[in-house]
Amino acid sequence: MEGLIMRTTGSWYNVRSDEDGSMWQCRLRGKFKIILDQKKTTNPIAVGDRVVWETENELEKTGLITDILPRDNYIIRKSVHKKTAHSHILAANIQQAILIATLAYPRTSLGFVDRFLVTAESFDIPARIIFNKTDLLEEEGRAFLDELKRTYEPLGYPCLFTSTLTGEGIDEFHALLKDKISLLSGHSGVGKTSLVNTISPAFNLPTKEVSDFAEKGVHTTTFAEMFELEPNTFIIDAPGIKELGLVEMAKEELHHFFPEMSKRFGECKYYNCLHLNEPDCAILHAVEKGEIASSRYLSYLSMIEGDDNRR
Numbered sequence: 001m002e003g004l005i006m007r008t009t010g011s012w013y014n015v016r017s018d019e020d021g022s023m024w025q026c027r028l029r030g031k032f033k034i035i036l037d038q039k040k041t042t043n044p045i046a047v048g049d050r051v052v053w054e055t056e057n058e059l060e061k062t063g064l065i066t067d068i069l070p071r072d073n074y075i076i077r078k079s080v081h082k083k084t085a086h087s088h089i090l091a092a093n094i095q096q097a098i099l100i101a102t103l104a105y106p107r108t109s110l111g112f113v114d115r116f117l118v119t120a121e122s123f124d125i126p127a128r129i130i131f132n133k134t135d136l137l138e139e140e141g142r143a144f145l146d147e148l149k150r151t152y153e154p155l156g157y158p159c160l161f162t163s164t165l166t167g168e169g170i171d172e173f174h175a176l177l178k179d180k181i182s183l184l185s186g187h188s189g190v191g192k193t194s195l196v197n198t199i200s201p202a203f204n205l206p207t208k209e210v211s212d213f214a215e216k217g218v219h220t221t222t223f224a225e226m227f228e229l230e231p232n233t234f235i236i237d238a239p240g241i242k243e244l245g246l247v248e249m250a251k252e253e254l255h256h257f258f259p260e261m262s263k264r265f266g267e268c269k270y271y272n273c274l275h276l277n278e279p280d281c282a283i284l285h286a287v288e289k290g291e292i293a294s295s296r297y298l299s300y301l302s303m304i305e306g307d308d309n310r311r
Helices: 030-037 110-122 139-155 170-177 192-199 251-257 282-288 294-304
Strands: 002-008 013-017 023-028 050-057 062-068 074-078 087-092 096-101 127-131 159-161 181-185 225-230 233-237
Touching: 002 023, 013 050, 013 062, 023 050, 074 110, 087 181, 096 110, 110 127, 110 251, 110 294, 127 139, 139 159, 159 170, 170 192, 181 192, 192 225, 192 233, 251 294, 282 294
Parallel strands: 023 062, 096 127, 096 181, 127 159, 181 233
Antiparallel strands: 002 013, 002 050, 002 225, 013 023, 050 062, 074 087, 225 233
């Protein structure tokens, strides 16, 4: 039988049967697990994966996963626990990646935003940015939001401003999810779960307040999980991310995943230009003239330097 991975909890996987929509608790068949463990990922099966499985105990609704069907795509980051050799798949077979960000309580750095966008770009997944908790912003903060929108939207990253308190952008948020499989990601405390609860109160997912001591989010989502909001509309709620280390990407390739840089490909004097301090560099000239946002270029430098902890 075939099914969809809806939730992962380490060694067990919630599989929704294609046959009747019933939910089964499945684990990996022993020999198959040995093969998968040879890959350098902490989770060889991810939410969104389509799998082949067979019944183990019909009364307890448990089964065995025997194969993973080919993926359309996936999005990945370095494992926090095994940074040097392992990576973690956030989700598979997604149609859009949505980053939930906040300018305050907690603050999402532009470096983190850009890492998310580069990761999505590298796996050819359309990305959007939602700036949440706009009710906390005063005039200066709103002006900065408008500036960010002018930076990101021309690059192909639509931006939406939302607040669960005032209702700003909630209908638009609901509409952009319709008939898609969407990954929702971001730091803990940015309000991913609250946004979902607002458009689908029946889920009543647990939330926690942001810590006053450090103004950082408290983790409420422990494992990635997929929810069906309505027929053909799925969201994947990923655990809050502290870091987003890039994987499977060489320094020489990085500029390909910045749209404002990739469109200038071939304009530099040297074909292997890294856009650091080389003479006649088209990217450096564009930064100097304000055609490339300085914040984006600083993010590029951070990634080139391999600084995975930039917040």
